[in-house]
Structures are given as C-alpha cells and as structure tokens.
Amino acid sequence: MIQSHDSLVVQTLGRLVIPVIxxxxxxxxxxxxxxxxxxxxxxxxxxxxxxxxxxxxxxGHANGLIEQMAFRADGLGLxxxxxxGTLCIFFGExxxxxxxLQLPGFDPASRRSFGIVVTQIGVAMDISVVTVLIFxxxxxxxxxxxxxxxxx
Amino acid sequence: xxxxxxxxxxxxNFLAFILLFLFGLHIMVADKHLIRKLIGMYLVQxxxxxxxxxxxxxxxSTVPILLTSELPVQPAAYANPIPAALMLTAxxxxxATLGVAFxxxxxxxxxxxxxxxxxxxxxxx
Amino acid sequence: xxxIVTLPLxxxxxxxxxxxVFVKDLIASVLILGAYSFFLALLWxxxxxxxxxxxxxxxxxxxxxxxxxxxxxxxxxxxxxRRSYRFSWLLMSGLMMxxxxxxxxxxxxxxxxxxxxxxxxxxxxxxLERSFEETRTPNVVTSVIMDYRGFxxxxxxxxIFTAGIATSLLLWRHKA
Amino acid sequence: MxxxxxxxxxxIPFLTAVALPLIGLFRKHWCWSVALASLSMMHVMSLxxxxxxxxxxxxxxxxxxxxxPIGIEWRLDGFSGLAMVLISLVxxxxxxxxxxxxxxxxxxxxxxxxxxxxxxxxxxTGMVMTADLFNxxxxxxxxALTGYALVAVAGGRAMLAxxxxxxxxxxxxxxxxxxxxxxYAATGTLxxxxxxxxxxxxxxxxxxxxxxxxxxxxxxxxxxxxxLHGWLPDAYAHAPEAISPLLASLITKxxxxxxxxxxxxxxxxxxxxxxxxxxxYLGWIGAIATLAGAFLALSEQNIRxxxxxxxxSHVGLVVMGISLGNLTGFAGGIFYLMTDAVMQLGLFFVxxxxxxxxxxxxxxxxxxxRGRTPWMTAALIVTALSMVGIPPTGGxxxxxxxxxxxxxxxxxxxxxxxxxxxxxxxxxxxxxLEKMFVEGSxxxxxxxxxxxxxxxxxxxxxxxxLLLFGIFSDxxxxxxxxxxxxPGF
Numbered sequence: 027m028i029q030s031h032d033s034l035v036v037q038t039l040g041r042l043v044i045p046v047i048x049x050x051x052x053x054x055x056x057x058x059x060x061x062x063x064x065x066x067x068x069x070x071x072x073x074x075x076x077x078x079x080x081x082x083x084x085x086g087h088a089n090g091l092i093e094q095m096a097f098r099a100d101g102l103g104l105x106x107x108x109x110x111g112t113l114c115i116f117f118g119e120x121x122x123x124x125x126x127l128q129l130p131g132f133d134p135a136s137r138r139s140f141g142i143v144v145t146q147i148g149v150a151m152d153i154s155v156v157t158v159l160i161f162x163x164x165x166x167x168x169x170x171x172x173x174x175x176x177x178x
Numbered sequence: 179x180x181x182x183x184x185x186x187x188x189x190x191n192f193l194a195f196i197l198l199f200l201f202g203l204h205i206m207v208a209d210k211h212l213i214r215k216l217i218g219m220y221l222v223q224x225x226x227x228x229x230x231x232x233x234x235x236x237x238x239s240t241v242p243i244l245l246t247s248e249l250p251v252q253p254a255a256y257a258n259p260i261p262a263a264l265m266l267t268a269x270x271x272x273x274a275t276l277g278v279a280f281x282x283x284x285x286x287x288x289x290x291x292x293x294x295x296x297x298x299x300x301x302x303x
Numbered sequence: 304x305x306x307i308v309t310l311p312l313x314x315x316x317x318x319x320x321x322x323x324v325f326v327k328d329l330i331a332s333v334l335i336l337g338a339y340s341f342f343l344a345l346l347w348x349x350x351x352x353x354x355x356x357x358x359x360x361x362x363x364x365x366x367x368x369x370x371x372x373x374x375x376x377x378x379x380x381x382x383x384x385r386r387s388y389r390f391s392w393l394l395m396s397g398l399m400m401x402x403x404x405x406x407x408x409x410x411x412x413x414x415x416x417x418x419x420x421x422x423x424x425x426x427x428x429x430x431l432e433r434s435f436e437e438t439r440t441p442n443v444v445t446s447v448i449m450d451y452r453g454f455x456x457x458x459x460x461x462x463i464f465t466a467g468i469a470t471s472l473l474l475w476r477h478k479a
Numbered sequence: 480m481x482x483x484x485x486x487x488x489x490x491i492p493f494l495t496a497v498a499l500p501l502i503g504l505f506r507k508h509w510c511w512s513v514a515l516a517s518l519s520m521m522h523v524m525s526l527x528x529x530x531x532x533x534x535x536x537x538x539x540x541x542x543x544x545x546x547x548p549i550g551i552e553w554r555l556d557g558f559s560g561l562a563m564v565l566i567s568l569v570x571x572x573x574x575x576x577x578x579x580x581x582x583x584x585x586x587x588x589x590x591x592x593x594x595x596x597x598x599x600x601x602x603x604t605g606m607v608m609t610a611d612l613f614n615x616x617x618x619x620x621x622x623a624l625t626g627y628a629l630v631a632v633a634g635g636r637a638m639l640a641x642x643x644x645x646x647x648x649x650x651x652x653x654x655x656x657x658x659x660x661x662x663y664a665a666t667g668t669l670x671x672x673x674x675x676x677x678x679x680x681x682x683x684x685x686x687x688x689x690x691x692x693x694x695x696x697x698x699x700x701x702x703x704x705x706x707l708h709g710w711l712p713d714a715y716a717h718a719p720e721a722i723s724p725l726l727a728s729l730i731t732k733x734x735x736x737x738x739x740x741x742x743x744x745x746x747x748x749x750x751x752x753x754x755x756x757x758x759x760y761l762g763w764i765g766a767i768a769t770l771a772g773a774f775l776a777l778s779e780q781n782i783r784x785x786x787x788x789x790x791x792s793h794v795g796l797v798v799m800g801i802s803l804g805n806l807t808g809f810a811g812g813i814f815y816l817m818t819d820a821v822m823q824l825g826l827f828f829v830x831x832x833x834x835x836x837x838x839x840x841x842x843x844x845x846x847x848x849r850g851r852t853p854w855m856t857a858a859l860i861v862t863a864l865s866m867v868g869i870p871p872t873g874g875x876x877x878x879x880x881x882x883x884x885x886x887x888x889x890x891x892x893x894x895x896x897x898x899x900x901x902x903x904x905x906x907x908x909x910x911x912l913e914k915m916f917v918e919g920s921x922x923x924x925x926x927x928x929x930x931x932x933x934x935x936x937x938x939x940x941x942x943x944x945l946l947l948f949g950i951f952s953d954x955x956x957x958x959x960x961x962x963x964x965x966p967g968f
Contacts, residue, residue, distance in 0.1 A: 059440040061243060062353040064448070065456075066270055067361045074365065098504060100467050101497045104460055108497065111457065112490060121486035122453050123544035139439040142449040145456070152460050153270075156467035157366065160277045163474040164284060164370060166377035185409050190306065192412070194313045196405050198320055199657075200398045205324055206646055208394055210387040213329055213374065215646055217336060220367065221320055222653050224343055227359075228316075229657070231352050233664045236423055237305075237416040241353045244434065244441040251435065253428035254418055256443065257351030260427050261663075263447040264613055265355050267459045268656065271620045273362050273370075274466035278624055279645055280374045281470040282631055286638045293382045295639075302636045405657075408689025412664050421677075425667030426548050454542040454551045458605070458617040461493075465598055465621055468500065469628030472591040 031082050040082035047075040055150050059142060065149030069103075072150065073157025080158075096158040103152030107145050191232040198225030210295040212283050216276065223272040227265045234258035305349070305416075312346040329383040333371040340364035354444040484528040485540040485555045488563060489604050491521045496597035503590020510593045511578045517597065518574055521604075522567040529560040533962065539610075539672075547610075548673045554610040557962030558813075562607045562736050565817050566729060569824055570600045573725035576828055576937030580721025580835055585632065592632065596725065599625040603733045610671040612659045615737060619655065619701065623648040626730055630718040637717035640710075647700055647710040655697025661690030675745050682754045691757060694741060702734035704798060705768035708791045712775075715790075716783040720831035724937075727787065728823040731794055732816055739801055739813070743965035752804050762802035766896040768795025773903035777910070780841050782833065785907060786826040789866060793819045796900060799893055800881040806968050808884025810959040815877030817955075818865065818948050822874060825862035825941035829855055832934050845914040854930060856915065858938035863908040865945045868901050873948025880956060 031037065048071075055068030076092050111122040119126030124141025125134035132140065186193045198221050205218030234257055242259040244251055287293055290301045319339035326332040340363035348356035375383050413420030430443055430451060440446040448456050495517035503510050532538065537556030541547055555563075574596065581589050602621035609615050627648065631641035663669060665686040666677040681687050696707070703711040715727045742751055742758065751758040772792025779785045797819065800812025832855055833839040839847055848856070865874035878897060885893035948955070 058445050059442055061442060062241075062357045062444075064266070064354065064358075064445055066266065067358050070361050070366055077369075097471070098501075100471075101464055101500055104457075104464050104497050107457055107460055108490070108494065111453075112494075115483050115486060120541065120544045121483065121490075122457075122542050124450065125544065135437055135439045138437065138450055142438065142440060142445065145449055145453065146445075149456065149460050153463055156277075156463050159467045160281075160370065160470050161373065163470040164277075164280055164373040164377070166373070181410065182403070182406050185406050189409060189412075189415055190310060190313055191415055192409050194317055196402055197317055199405075199653075200402050201320065201324070203401075203650065204394065204398055206650065208389055208391060209324075210389060211329075211385065212642065213371070213383075214324065214332075216371075217323055217332065219646065219649055220336065221323075222649070224340070224359075224363065226653055226656055226660070227355070228343065228346075230660050230663075231347050231350055231355060232415055233412075233420075233422050233660065234352065234427075235350050235416045236418045238418070239351060241351050242431065242443040243353070244431070244443060251432050253431040256431050258423050258427040259430055259443040259447050260422065260669075262352040262355045262444045263452060264455075265352070266358055266444070266448055267455055267613075267617060269355070269358050269362050270459050271462050271617065273367055274462045275620070275624065275645070275649055276367055276370055277466040278469045278473075278627055279642070280370050281473040282627070282638055282642050282645065283374055284377055285473050285631070285634075286642065287378050287382070289635070289638070291379075293378060294385065294387050296387070298639055302639065404689055404692065408661050408686045411684040411686030411689075412661070420664070421667035422664060423667070425677075427667070429549060450543060451545055451550050452613075455614055455617055458602075458614070458621060461598065461602075462617070462621055462624060464497070465595070465624045465628075468591050468594050468598075469624060472588055472595070472628055473631055475588070 031084075036082055040078065044075050044078055044082075047071060047078070051075065051150075055146060056143070058146060059139065065146040066153055068146070069150035069153030070157055073154035073161075076154065076158050077161050080161075092158060093162065096155055096162055099151075099155050100159060101152070103148045103150065103155065105148075106151065107148035110141055110144050110148070189232075191228065195225050195229040195232070198222070198228065212286070212293045212295065216279050216283070219279070220272070220276065223268070223275075227268055230261040230265050230268070234261035308349050309346065312342055312349065315342045316346065327384055327386065330372070330375050333368060333375065336371065337364045337368040340367070352444075354442070482538070482540075484524065484531060485538060485553045485608055486542070488521060488524050488528060488555075489601055489608070491517055491524065492597045492601040492604065496594050496601060499594040499597060500590055503594075507586070507589055508582075510589050511574070511581070514574055514593045514597055515571070518567060518571040518600070521600075522564075522571055525560070525563040525567045528555055529564050531555075532557055532560045540608075548668055548670050551614050552610040552670055552672070553608045554671075555608055557958075558736075558740070558965075559607045561813075561817070561959070561963050562733070563604065565820060566600065566603055566607065566733070569728050569820050570603075570725065572937050572940050573728065573824060575933050576724060576831075577721040578933045579931040580719065580831065584721070584835075585719060588632065592629070592722070595625045595628055596722070599629070599725070599729075603729055606733050606737055612662065612669045612671065612674070612741075616652065616656050616659060619652055619734075619737075622730060622733070623652060623701075626714075626726060629722050629726060630714045632722075633717055633719040635717070636713075637719075640713035640717045644710040644714045647707075651697045651700030651707075653697070654693045654700070658690040658693030658695075658697060661686045661693065665690065671740070671745050675747065678745065679750075682750070688755065691746075691755065695738070695757065695761070698734050698738045698741075699764075702731040702738065702794055703791050704764060705771045705791065705795060706764075708768075708772075711791060712779075712784045712787040715787045715827070716781055720835045723783065723831060724824050724827035727790055727827045728820045731790065732820045735794060735797060735816060743801075743809075743968075748965055748968045758802040758804065762799055762893070765795045765798030765800075765802060766893060768792065769799060769896050769900045770903070771795070773900050773907070777903055777907045780843070782840060782842055782845070782911070783827065783830045785842065785911070786823070786830055789826065789904065789907070790819070790823050792900060792904070793822075793866075796878075796881065796897070799896065800877075800884065803881070803884045803888050803890060803893060805884050805887055806960055806964060807880055807887055809964065809968065810956050811877055811880025811882075811884050813959050813963065814880060814952065814956055815874075818873035818877045818945070821941055821944045821948065822862055822865050825858055825938065825945065826866070828934065828937050828941060829859045829862065832930055832938075836930060842911055842914065845911055849915055852930070854935050854938060858942050860912070861942045861945055863912065865949075867905045867908060871949040872945045873952065874945070876949060876952035876956070
C-alpha cells in the first residue's frame with residue numbers, strides 16, 4: 027500500500043499543483059489541432075497527475091478510486107477509438123472514414139475534425155489509465171490488500 | 179575509406195545516429211546487466227527517431243502548423259509532417275516495450291534476487 | 304547556418320548517451336538519460352518537429368525515466384552499482400560491418416534539409432496542402448496521425464493497451 | 480458490407496480482445512468460450528473473404544477512405560486470403576487446445592491471457608493484410624509484445640527466455656524500421672504499391688539496397704532464420720504448455736509471409752534474381768538454415784527444444800523453396816509454409832500434453848509413455864511422418880514440389896540439401912519414436928488421467944489436417960500457382 031505523505035507542505039503543494047497539471051493536460055489534448063500536443067502527451071500528463079495524487083495522498087485516497095479505475099478501465103479508451111472507427115462502417119463507409127459520421131449541420135471537413143477530437147480523447151484515456159496501471163505494477167510497495175481482492 | 183569520411187562529414191546528424199545506434203546495440207548485446215541492456219535499447223530507439231526526423235528537415239521551413247491566414251498553403255514553407263507522425267508512434271511503441279521489459283525485470287528480480295545475466299543462468303540451473 | 308545550433312546539441316546528445324552508460328551508479332545514469340532525452344527534444348524542436356519534441360520531453364524524459372527509477376528502487380543497491388561487461392571481437396567486427404553498411408547506404412540518401420528530396424516532394428506536400436480544407440486541422444502532424452494515418456494510431460494505442468495488460472499479467476500477485 | 484470484409488476480419492478478434500478484460504471481471508470462465516466464438520466467426524468470415532477474392536479479385540482496402548499513397552492501404556488477395564484462412568483455423572484449434580491447460584495452471588490469469596492471445600491473432604491478421612511498411616512495423620511490435628508476455632507468464636526460466644526474446648525482438652524491429660527509413664528517404668513513400676512503382680528507377684541507389692538488407696535482417700530475426708534464431712528455442716521451450724503451440728505455429732510463419740510480400744510484391748520476381756539478387760543469397764541462407772536447424776534438433780535432449788529446432792529448419796526450407804526462382808518452387812514453399820504451421824501445432828500439442836499430463840520433458844523419458852496414450856501416439860506418428868516427408872501427408876508434397884522446383888532450375892545443391900535435411904529429420908524422430916516403441920519401459924508410473932477432450936480434439940484435427948493436406952495437395956498447389964502467385968511470375 028502506498029502511504030500518504032505526512033508533510034503538510036507537500037500536501038498543500040499537491041493540492042495546488044495537481045489541478046494545474048490536469049488543466050494543462052486537458053488544454054494540450056484539445057488544443058492539439060492548433061498547436062503541438064495531442065492524445066499521447068495529454069494522456070501521459072493526466073496520468074502523471076494521478077500518479078502524483080497517489081504519491082501525495084496515498085493509495086487509499088477517495089475509496090481507492092484511482093486504483094479501481096486503473097485496473098478496470100483499461101481498454102475503455104481503446105473501445106471509444108475503435109467505436110468511432112467501426113461506426114463509420116455502420117454508416118455505410120469505410121473503416122475510419124470520419125466523414126461518414128452523420129452529424130447534422132456538419133460538413134465532411136468538420137466531421138473529420140470532430141472524429142479527430144473524439145479519437146484523441148480515446149487515446150488520452152487509454153494512455154493515462156495504462157500509465158497509472160504500469161506505475162502501480164512497477165512500484166516497489168506492492169504488498170497491498172486491495173490488489174489481492176481485485177485479482178481474486 | 180575516403181567515401182566513408184566524406185559521406186559522414188556532410189551529415190553530422192547521420193554520424194550521431196550511427197554512433198547512437200551502434201553504441202546502443204553494443205550495450206544491448208555485450209553488457210550483462212539487464213537494466214543497462216534496456217538503456218542500450220532506449221539509445222537504439224531514440225537513435226532511429228533521430229534518423230527519421232532528419233529526413234523531414236527542409237531548409238528554410240517552419241513547424242508543420244499551418245497559418246490559416248495564408249491560404250492556399252505553400253508546402254515548401256513547412257517541415258515534412260510524415261517523419262514526425264511516424265516517430266510519434268515509434269516513441270509510444272518504445273515506451274510500451276520499456277514498460278513490459280521492466281515488468282519482466284522486476285518479476286525476474288523478485289524470484290532470483292539478481293539482475294546479472296550469467297548469475298541468473300547459474301541460479302536457474 | 305543551423306549547424307551552429309545543431310552541432311552543439313548533437314554533441315550534448317552523444318555525451319549524455321555515453322555518460323548514461325559509463326556512469327557507475329545506475330540511478331545517476333538514468334537521470335543522465337533524462338537529460339539525453341531532453342537534449343534530443345530540443346534538437347527536434349529546432350528541426351521543426353515540435354510534436355515529436357513535446358512527446359519526447361514528456362514521454363521520453365518523463366515517463367521512461369520514472370519507469371527506470373521505479374524499477375531501480377525496487378531492487379537492492381548492490382544491483383544498481385555492479386558492472387558486468389563482456390568484450391567480444393566478434394560483436395565488434397559485426398558492428399563495424401553494420402556501420403560500414405549504414406554509411407554505404409547513406410551515400411544514396413538525399414542531403415539533409417534538401418527541399419527537393421523524395422520525402423519532401425512526394426506525399427508530404429499533399430498533406431500540407433489539403434489538411435486544412437479536408438480536416439479543419441491546422442496542425443498537420445495531428446491530422447496525419449489521427450486521420451490520414453489514423454489506423455496506425457489505433458494500433459499504437461493497442462500497443463500501449465497490450466503493455467498495460469502484459470505488465471499486470473506479469474506482476475499481479477494473487478492469492479493462490 | 481462485403482467491401483468491408485478486411486476491416487471486419489481484423490475488428491472481430493480485436494474487439495474481443497478489448498472486451499475480454501471486462502468480461503473477465505464478471506465471468507472468468509466465459510473468456511475461453513468467448514474467444515472461441517469470436518475465432519469461429521473470424522474463420523467463417525475469412526472463408527467468405529477468400530471466396531470473395533476468388534470470385535471478384537483482390538480487394539484493395541483504403542483505411543479511412545484515403546486513397547493509397549495518402550492513407551494506409553490493406554490488400555486482401557489470394558495470397559493474404561489463403562494466409563487468413565490458415566491463421567484463423569490454426570488459431571481456433573490452438574485456442575481450443577489451450578482451454579484445459581489454462582484452466583488448470585493459469586486460471587486466475589485467464590482473462591488477461593486470452594486478451595493477449597486475441598491481440599496476437601488480430602495483429603497477425605493485420606501483418607498479413609497490410610500493404611504499408613510502417614503499419615507492418617506497428618503490427619510487428621504488437622505481435623512481439625504479446626509474444627514476450629505470453630512466454631514470460633510461465634514464470635521461472637521462461638522469464639529470462641522472454642527477456643532475451645524481448646532484446647532480440649527489439650533489435651529485429653529496429654533493423655526493420657531502419658530499413659523502412661532508408662527506403663522512405665530514397666522514395667518518399669511507405670505504401671507497397673507506390674514503392675513498387677517508384678523503385679524500378681532506383682536500383683542503382685545504395686540507400687535502397689541497404690534498406691532492403693536491413694529489412695531482411697529485421698524480419699530474419701522475427702522469423703528465426705538461422706544465424707538469427709537465438710531467441711526461439713528457449714522461448715518456445717519454456718512458454719506455458721497451453722500457449723506454445725499457438726506461438727510456435729504462427730509467429731515465425733507470418734513474418735515469413737510478410738517477407739514474401741515485400742520481396743515478391745514490392746520488388747517483383749523480375750528483379751530479385753537479376754538486378755538486386757537478394758533471393759540468391761536468401762536461398763543460400765535458407766539452405767544453411769535447413770541443415771543447421773536439423774543438426775541442432777538432433778543434438779538436443781529436451782523434446783520441445785528439439786521440435787523448436789525442427790521448426791527453425793523448416794523456416795529455412797521454406798525460404799529456400801521460395802527463392803529457387805520459379806513458380807513451382809514458390810508454390811511448394813508456400814504450401815510447405817502452410818503445412819509447417821499445422822505440423823508445428825501438432826508437435827507442440829503433443830509435447831505440451833506429454834509435459835502437462837505425463838511429466839515427460841526429455842527425450843530419454845519418452846519410454847514412460849509406451850502403450851498408454853494411443854491418441855497422442857497416433858498424432859505424433861502422423862506429424863512425424865509429415866515432418867520427415869513420407870506420403871500421404873502434406874509434408875511430403877511440400878518437399879516434393881520444392882524438389883521439383885530445384886530440379887527444374889538444375890539447382891542440385893538445393894536437391895542435396897532437401898535430401899540431407901530429410902535424413903536428419905528422420906534421425907531425430909527415430910530417436911524419439913524408438914524410445915516409445917523399441918526400448919521396453921520398466922518404470923511403471925502412476926497412471927495419469929486421460930487427456931481432456933479439447934486436447935484430443937486438437938490432436939485429431941491436426942492429424943486429419945495433415946492427411947487432408949496430402950490428399951488435396953494438387954488443388955491447393957494449383958490454386959497457389961494461379962491465384963496466390965505474385966504478378967509477373
């Protein structure tokens with residue numbers, strides 16, 4: 027079990043820094059069509075903020091929400107990505123042809139743009155979850171009980 | 179041997195790539211410490227990225243983010259986006275490989291308490 | 304002349320790479336490796352590949368370093384400072400031949416930065432010209448990885464997913 | 480929908496892979512059945528796709544609707560259609576066989592294990608169908624990563640074997656990517672059809688030659704061509720008994736399919752023996768690999784390692800077959816590749832059952848099996864006949880056509896290699912079988928439980944498959960010659 031850090035300075039700093047990192051990661055994710063960034067970077071940054079949360083507030087924080095997510099949500103992002111791609115088949119076009127997405131009031135170029143945004147979110151979700159998952163698996167203090175429960 | 183020098187000196191990026199790639203490869207094979215092998219692997223992967231990015235450089239161009247005020251776009255004004263796109267993929271693939279490699283290293287260490295290859299082989303007998 | 308910037312950066316990259324391997328303590332060498340990634344990111348930002356530079360700085364200098372450190376923290380100190388290297392003439396000569404082959408091949412490569420080289424004139428201009436009107440995405444790298452070559456990205460996300468599954472498969476400890 | 484067959488062929492196993500961890504949370508014992516259902520569906524679709532290519536010709540599938548040089552292209556033609564049918568069928572049988580093994584030894588990890596298996600299968604699907612060099616690299620990495628994890632899950636010595644596999648596999652992938660980089664720098668494209676158009680003017684370019692050499696080295700590591708085979712025997716000998724048949728029968732073969740795709744469809748048969756004589760050298764390497772693999776198999780004591788070296792030897796034989804330089808050799812090589820996938824499946828089925836149910840892992844211990852396992856013995860004998868190349872089995876006809884091709888080309892070295900390889904293969908099977916039949920076993924051990932039906936089903940299918948390959952060798956060969964052959968042959 028990862029213990030929470032007992033220093034008040036660290037905890038206060040964490041409260042300040044973590045939201046900023048998360049905000050920045052969301053910015054990087056959604057601004058990637060206009061500047062550098064994208065799903066990978068945004069996802070890794072978001073994952074890093076969650077890892078930081080774990081390191082500062084301990085693994086039991088908020089009913090172990092992050093751990094639960096790390097071990098169960100693996101693949102949801104991929105499912106979103108794949109879902110958008112497969113939806114294009116059902117709209118009668120080719121795999122991953124975002125222009126086929128039937129969005130009223132959108133011309134093909136905007137539909138593609140929309141497709142890019144949604145798939146970026148999928149990538150970011152998957153990467154942030156896996157970042158936390160790998161962090162958990164690699165971290166040395168892994169004799170925790172919640173893990174055994176999940177694995178059973 | 180003249181052509182070697184000539185080819186290499188005209189391409190400093192390429193020289194750096196060759197050095198990184200061969201050095202990393204050498205460490206991957208010759209060093210017996212599992213983690214140092216992975217450092218070698220990291221050098222090999224990043225060296226390859228250096229090689230690819232070099233293919234996309236255009237003198238007198240800027241980053242491939244279009245200025246929408248200047249349409250139609252002049253392709254010569256922007257760097258080549260393909261190597262960058264490919265290497266984004268390669269970076270993520272590299273880090274995933276590293277993750278699996280570390281999982282292996284840690285599970286090996288938990289069972290055998292050593293990371294030195296020859297010693298591992300001895301302990302496994 | 305952009306060599307003024309590139310050459311020092313390349314030398315820093317090579318120096319840090321050598322340092323990462325030759326330093327005795329592995330924790331130090333991992334930190335040097337972080338610096339190595341950072342210099343590479345600077346180099347790529349200078350060469351016009353900002354997206355790669357950003358990703359390398361976050362993923363290479365950040366995430367890989369964290370993975371390395373986590374691994375090193377879970378092994379005893381004896382393991383992080385030991386050296387074991389075996390020199391072999393066979394390997395050396397093999398690498399020599401590989402290097403010569405690479406240089407031989409490099410003769411046929413277009414000069415660095417040539418705007419008329421095949422990669423710069425064949426397909427990439429199409430992306431640059433059409434990205435905005437077809438996908439409303441000014442960042443061409445994003446439109447290439449997420450739309451024109453979007454399928455590569457799906458597989459790449461799969462690689463990450465695979466890594467997650469594989470790590471938890473290998474490191475989960477179960478009650479019998 | 481028919482147009483989307485290539486995409487659906489990939490999506491079915493892939494979607495199952497993504498869904499399996501979630502299914503595993505609620506119903507762990509469903510994973511196996513779900514994987515089986517998905518693979519059967521995939522097999523039916525691969526037959527449909529195959530039929531489609533026969534009737535309507537190849538499908539060139541542009542992913543995302545972007546026409547080929549711009550986007551990624553997949554190609555479903557006779558060659559990849561045939562490979563798809565083979566992959567889906569072999570994977571189905573291998574997963575049926577894996578059921579009881581996973582249930583007894585790895586039950587708590589079943590969901591993740593089957594996820595990796597399905598990911599492996601979908602990545603192999605992609606490797607066969609893709610017509611884009613970089614896309615192939617990404618699929619190669621997925622295949623490799625799942626392979627490392629599936630080997631390492633056995634624990635113990637398998638972990639070091641997996642680590643070495645990882646190091647060598649990454650070196651292979653890096654060489655492949657380096658080769659792609661050289662080709663990209665020289666031509667500016669990654670699409671195979673586009674490359675095939677661009678390359679003819681560039682045979683003098685050193686970058687193209689170097690790129691090809693690096694691609695061959697990279698894929699050579701992936702398919703364990705002899706000087707580069709170091710990772711394979713340990714990895715497959717220590718992998719879990721239930722999983723190793725799947726790994727052994729498919730991974731190296733699909734890398735070989737990818738190499739054939741690059742050689743014959745990008746470069747073309749006119750070029751690879753004349754202007755860029757890569758195939759001449761590959762033929763020599765293949766000949767050396769055939770003999771070296773068989774010698775190593777003969778000197779090995781562990782059963783699974785023996786069989787793994789047998790597979791290495793056969794990869795060499797296939798490479799030699801397709802590089803003979805005529806259509807007979809190519810058809811024989813591809814036919815032998817298909818047969819060998821089934822033979823490896825059979826050998827590792829038997830070796831896995833021996834290890835998990837009777838505790839037999841070394842050649843010397845085979846005597847314990849005498850008279851106790853009629854099913855397994857029959858499967859082993861048929862597979863051995865096919866490995867050696869004795870008619871009515873598929874292995875005979877594969878070797879026969881390669882031999883015919885060699886005689887047509889007056890390549891007597893290849894003829895000699897095939898005959899010597901056959902003799903050596905016979906030698907290492909005689910060594911195993913004589914233990915079973917000739918040397919009387921005095922040790923009476925606790926009678927092991929009879930094999931579960933899944934394992935018997937697997938062995939029976941393989942036996943039947945090898946005999947069917949033998950009986951229907953003529954139509955398959957003529958099919959390869961007409962539909963699956965590269966243009967220009």
